[in-house]
Amino acid sequence: MHEHDVVVIGAGPVGSYCAFELARNGLDVLVLEKNLPGECQPVCSGVIGTEAFTEFPLPVDSIMSEVREIVLVSPGGQKVFYRPDAVQAYVVNRTMLDEGLRMLARSNGAEIKEGSTCIGLEVTDRNVHLRVSPGPEDVRAKVVVIASGYNPALTKMVGLGTVPGFVEGVQAEAEVDELEQTEVYLGNTVAPSSFAWLVGLQSGRARIGLTSRGQSRTFLSSFLSNPFVEERVRLTGKVYKKIIPYGLLKRSFGDRLMVVGEAAGQVKTTTHGGVYYGLIGARIAGETLLGAWKRQDFSTAIFAEYERKWRQLLEPEIAKGIRFRRFFSHLTDGQIEWFFKMSQKDGIMDLLHKKARFDWHGEFISSLIEHAFFKRYFGRGDEPTA
Numbered sequence: 001m002h003e004h005d006v007v008v009i010g011a012g013p014v015g016s017y018c019a020f021e022l023a024r025n026g027l028d029v030l031v032l033e034k035n036l037p038g039e040c041q042p043v044c045s046g047v048i049g050t051e052a053f054t055e056f057p058l059p060v061d062s063i064m065s066e067v068r069e070i071v072l073v074s075p076g077g078q079k080v081f082y083r084p085d086a087v088q089a090y091v092v093n094r095t096m097l098d099e100g101l102r103m104l105a106r107s108n109g110a111e112i113k114e115g116s117t118c119i120g121l122e123v124t125d126r127n128v129h130l131r132v133s134p135g136p137e138d139v140r141a142k143v144v145v146i147a148s149g150y151n152p153a154l155t156k157m158v159g160l161g162t163v164p165g166f167v168e169g170v171q172a173e174a175e176v177d178e179l180e181q182t183e184v185y186l187g188n189t190v191a192p193s194s195f196a197w198l199v200g201l202q203s204g205r206a207r208i209g210l211t212s213r214g215q216s217r218t219f220l221s222s223f224l225s226n227p228f229v230e231e232r233v234r235l236t237g238k239v240y241k242k243i244i245p246y247g248l249l250k251r252s253f254g255d256r257l258m259v260v261g262e263a264a265g266q267v268k269t270t271t272h273g274g275v276y277y278g279l280i281g282a283r284i285a286g287e288t289l290l291g292a293w294k295r296q297d298f299s300t301a302i303f304a305e306y307e308r309k310w311r312q313l314l315e316p317e318i319a320k321g322i323r324f325r326r327f328f329s330h331l332t333d334g335q336i337e338w339f340f341k342m343s344q345k346d347g348i349m350d351l352l353h354k355k356a357r358f359d360w361h362g363e364f365i366s367s368l369i370e371h372a373f374f375k376r377y378f379g380r381g382d383e384p385t386a
């Protein structure tokens, strides 16, 4: 039986990008993707920072609009505007983004088998055996990269356990009147300890969605009758729901094995955006694997380098995001209102404009916690005292 150099499980943006990096460096790469083309649309708002477009070969024809300004709306309708000097992010057509990255991987020599689900995985001393449905043949590879998105069954199968938590994300397409900025809604009746959004596309169309720990469809239905939304929004499509990991896999590697992207929990814990962090994970996985290839050493010791590098970059952000969310989840709607009011004073908006970056929130969170305003009203712990 033919043995591939690498099998990547999952042709989402992270798996396809990883396959591209490996194939363009001469490796024989097979990508298994469970969905057939057009069978299942990605559930995603598609808001991707400009930094990701600078660092990675993302297809620019997938860009539908720009995020120039974000308005945060409190439960009672107070607004805080974040207007950075430059465009911070684009809104993409996720199907086109994913397809563009698949084409890039293919044109560099990777084979992508759509409609093939990996249902079993066994790592031996000599190689990796993958059981694939529909069969009949198993697949063999020297190394496997799991890029399957949230899929606890696969990571459990190889003894790496599961990500520690998750949230639900729901979203639908809609026609929306008067949507000039990206709108973000906070409040315990909107999306407890999280947020809802309206993201503009083109010609009066938008994506409306939210994340929550549970009952996300119920929260979305009730958000649609929110007084600031109801009159302006008409759903034009189905509501889709997907699980998003929250927190990191304890270990993302093993002999002949690496886990990347959402499958490893490489997702921002502030906003639950996962494309950029996943691509960073895939880049580091690719570099590590190419180094291992030169030495023909696929042991745990070599792949540990992958984890060390991505944790150094992403873990502080992910940990700060969790801490901030824990604090935020204790706030009552009254406290959120008060926070909105006070944010116009004491230089908080200045801080936001100076420190906030679309994909890196740690510096802003640290500065906010250290700010006199925060210490005065909330103390330094996670529990708000105001």
Ligand SMILES: Cc1cc2nc3c(=O)[nH]c(=O)nc-3n(C[C@H](O)[C@H](O)[C@H](O)COP(=O)(O)OP(=O)(O)OC[C@H]3O[C@@H](n4cnc5c(N)ncnc54)[C@H](O)[C@@H]3O)c2cc1C
Binding pocket: 009, 010, 011, 012, 013, 014, 015, 032, 033, 034, 035, 042, 043, 044, 045, 046, 047, 048, 116, 117, 118, 119, 147, 148, 149, 150, 151, 154, 168, 169, 170, 171, 209, 210, 241, 242, 243, 244, 260, 261, 262, 263, 267, 272, 273, 274, 275, 276, 278
């Ligand atoms: C409502 C919502 C809104 C979001 N908005 C944003 C946003 O605005 N910006 C952002 O950056 N992120 C956003 N995200 C998160 C983002 O969609 C994910 O983090 C991103 O898609 C992760 O990429 P990935 O390649 O790791 O996984 P995925 O995109 O999930 O790709 C994994 C692929 O693996 C395949 N697969 C799974 N199991 C198997 C198997 N056993 N065999 C073969 N194939 C398999 C799947 O079919 C899939 O194609 C949002 C998520 C939700 C739910």
